[in-house]
Amino acid sequence: MKKLIFIVILVVSVTTQLFSEENELSNWCCDSIKVTSYKTDSCCIKIIVENPYCNSLKVEFSNYDENLNEYVQEYFPYLAPGKSVEYTFCRKDNQLTISYRIRLSHDANYEPACGSYGDFTEGSTQFSGNYDVSNCCPCPASRDSWVDMYVYKDRSCPNNGCKVLFGDIKIPEGLECYTGYSVEQVGFFQTQINPIIGNPLKGTSFCINATTPSIFRIYLFKNGSTNYDSACVIEKFANCIRAFDPEDTIKMPCIPDCPNVNWSPKIIRTYYIAPSCSVRVTFVTREGCPPINHQDLQILKIESFGFCYNLSEKEAYRLTVNEIIKENLMNFHPRIGEYGCFDTWRIVNASCWKMIFLIDNEQKECLILEPCDTTDCCLSHYRVCRDTTENLTIESLGTITAPQNNFCHYPEKAIFLKPYPPQYDMNCYAACDWLNIYVYDPIIGYNSI
Numbered sequence: 001m002k003k004l005i006f007i008v009i010l011v012v013s014v015t016t017q018l019f020s021e022e023n024e025l026s027n028w029c030c031d032s033i034k035v036t037s038y039k040t041d042s043c044c045i046k047i048i049v050e051n052p053y054c055n056s057l058k059v060e061f062s063n064y065d066e067n068l069n070e071y072v073q074e075y076f077p078y079l080a081p082g083k084s085v086e087y088t089f090c091r092k093d094n095q096l097t098i099s100y101r102i103r104l105s106h107d108a109n110y111e112p113a114c115g116s117y118g119d120f121t122e123g124s125t126q127f128s129g130n131y132d133v134s135n136c137c138p139c140p141a142s143r144d145s146w147v148d149m150y151v152y153k154d155r156s157c158p159n160n161g162c163k164v165l166f167g168d169i170k171i172p173e174g175l176e177c178y179t180g181y182s183v184e185q186v187g188f189f190q191t192q193i194n195p196i197i198g199n200p201l202k203g204t205s206f207c208i209n210a211t212t213p214s215i216f217r218i219y220l221f222k223n224g225s226t227n228y229d230s231a232c233v234i235e236k237f238a239n240c241i242r243a244f245d246p247e248d249t250i251k252m253p254c255i256p257d258c259p260n261v262n263w264s265p266k267i268i269r270t271y272y273i274a275p276s277c278s279v280r281v282t283f284v285t286r287e288g289c290p291p292i293n294h295q296d297l298q299i300l301k302i303e304s305f306g307f308c309y310n311l312s313e314k315e316a317y318r319l320t321v322n323e324i325i326k327e328n329l330m331n332f333h334p335r336i337g338e339y340g341c342f343d344t345w346r347i348v349n350a351s352c353w354k355m356i357f358l359i360d361n362e363q364k365e366c367l368i369l370e371p372c373d374t375t376d377c378c379l380s381h382y383r384v385c386r387d388t389t390e391n392l393t394i395e396s397l398g399t400i401t402a403p404q405n406n407f408c409h410y411p412e413k414a415i416f417l418k419p420y421p422p423q424y425d426m427n428c429y430a431a432c433d434w435l436n437i438y439v440y441d442p443i444i445g446y447n448s449i
Contacts (some may be wrong), residue, residue, distance in 0.1 A: 029054040035102060035127045043136040044090040045098055045129075050262030051079045057104050057113050061087040064099035071101050086208055089131075090173045096134040102127040110170035137177035137222045139232035146170050147201065147218055153303040154270060154280070157207035164216065165306050167204035167276065171220075178232070180221040192221075193226055200308075203276045212428055214238045221290030250282050251370060253298045254350050256377035256401070258289040266300065267329060273319035277308035281320050285330040289346075295332040296379075297324065298348040302369040313355065313369060313429075318437040320346065325384065326392060334386040341385035343397060347435055351376040352408035352428040371431075376403040394438040402432040414444045 019220040032417040033051040049059050052203045057079045062071035075087045104113040104125045112118070120126035148167035157163055171178050181201060185208070194201075201218070208214045216238060219231040220237040253263050263284040270280045282301040287293060302320055304311075309318070328335065333342045349370030381397040 028126050030104070033057075037129060040088065043090050043133045043138065043177075044173075045131045046086060046088045046102065047100065047102060048084055048086040049079060049104075050084040050100060051081060053081060054113070056080050057106055059085055059440055060101075060103040060105065060110070061089075062101045062103070063092075064101070065091050066095070070151060071099075076391050091136070091176075092173075094261065096132070098131040098133055100129055100131075137175065139220075143232060144222075144236075145236050146172075147234050147236070148307075149216065149236045149238065150306050151208075151240060152278075152280075152303075153240070154207070155268065156270060162210065162238070163205050163278075163305075164208055164214070164238050165203070165205045165276065165278070166198050166201050166218075167307060169196055169218070169220070171196065172347045178220045179220050179224050180218045180226070182221075182228075182231075184219070186215045186217065188214075193221060196220075201448075208240050209242050214240075250301050251373075253284050253300060254348065254371070254377040256348055256379050258286075258294075261286050261288045263296075263298070264330070269324070269327070269329070271320065271323035271327075273316065273323060274308065274311060277304065277311065279304045279308075279316065280430045281322050281324070283324060285332070287332070289331075292344050294346050295330075295342070295344045296346045296348050297323065297330070297332075299322070299324075300371065301351070304367045305368075308367065312366075313353075313431075313439070314434045316367075316369070317431075317434045321437070322394075327396065332384075336385065336390070337357045339386055339388055341383050343381070343383045345382040345384050345394075346379050347382065348377060348379045349431060349435055351378045351432050353404055353431040354428045372408065372428040378402040378435060380435040382438055396436070396438040400432050400435050 001124070032051075032053050034048075034052075036048045036050075038046045038048070040046055046063065051057060059075075059077055059079050060073055061075040062073050064070070065072045078084050079085050089098050091098060092334050103110070103120050105111055105162050106113055108348055111374050112120050114125060119230045122128060147169055150165045150167075152165070154161070154163035166183070169178075169181060178196060178197055180193045182191050182193045183201070183204065185206060206216075214237070216236045218234040218236070219228060220234070221227070221231050225231075240356060250266060261285045266284055268279055268280065268282050272278045280303045281299060283297060283299045285298070286296045289296065299317070299320065304316055308316065333344065334340055352372040356368040356370070378400055380400045383395040383397055385395075408430045
């Protein structure tokens, strides 16, 4: 009986010793966790958690919600040994204080890490802090990125000048303290102060002279102030030195049929085809091809400027065609004030096109589309209708007539003028499918423009 009691006592003693060593190692591991906070230049606080030795942990980043009166989890990543994670808390709405909390746990069950039990311990498995942002409204050096500006040639500007097009003001999260803006072209004009919300800068444009560099200043006003001295200023420089393409560099139209029916002189127009996205298009037209006196339209070049990133080449082509048909400079039937449908429309297109990406003076790309040097023709027939309220619809009347063997993958170089050497795609691309743009949709009906 005495021998049995001795064995039991020995086992308990060994177990207690092992637990004590594990707990000591865990505490040492938890003490090695390093949590560092940095105030950023945009009313935010960045938290970095480093784990040099511990086994994988879960790190919970939470922000105190004054409306809910509790901490709300925003990020809950794993943190492996020898790694670090970071998260940035920014002011939300009109928050005056950022109250953050970081907790270290074994797993998603929120058990405290490092062998501890029960509640999280501040300074060991929990790290909390407050950041007063009540008077925070910085004007950081990175503010130039808050506004995009494009400069491009526009024949509507006097003296061969350029159009300056602005994007929206992209104020970082947490800087709702900025409420108004004004634009100045130094030495020329100053706009009134406008609210950032409800009267955006995006789409605002101005003409500048061809040879003199221009300076634009965007003033950002804080908390309803109208004081220019305390405004945050973004300064932009615009140069207008890129010449228009010589007329003879624009390709001649391809001729699908009726070689004796001449094309019109080249027409150059500028259209806005999407919010803050404009195109300068060169096109020709003709009438008279038998048997029904076809009305033909052919685009020779499209230059897109501004915020056109979300448009494919085919979509940019379709929207440009829409604008040409709506304006109807060629006076095709149905004319403005003439109602009914005409099946005489044809759109002719070169079968192979190339893309040129031109770097503008602020390293922004403008996309130029033009036919390749060696190319065939494709065309398609359409019905254009105008109703009594001047609404237009376009319907495709059949398949596209395209070359039998339409291979476009041969190299070509773009021709453009210095000082803006183009970056060009060495390949030409098949473009007959661009004409497949006005197919009847059973849900929305015919294409309405």
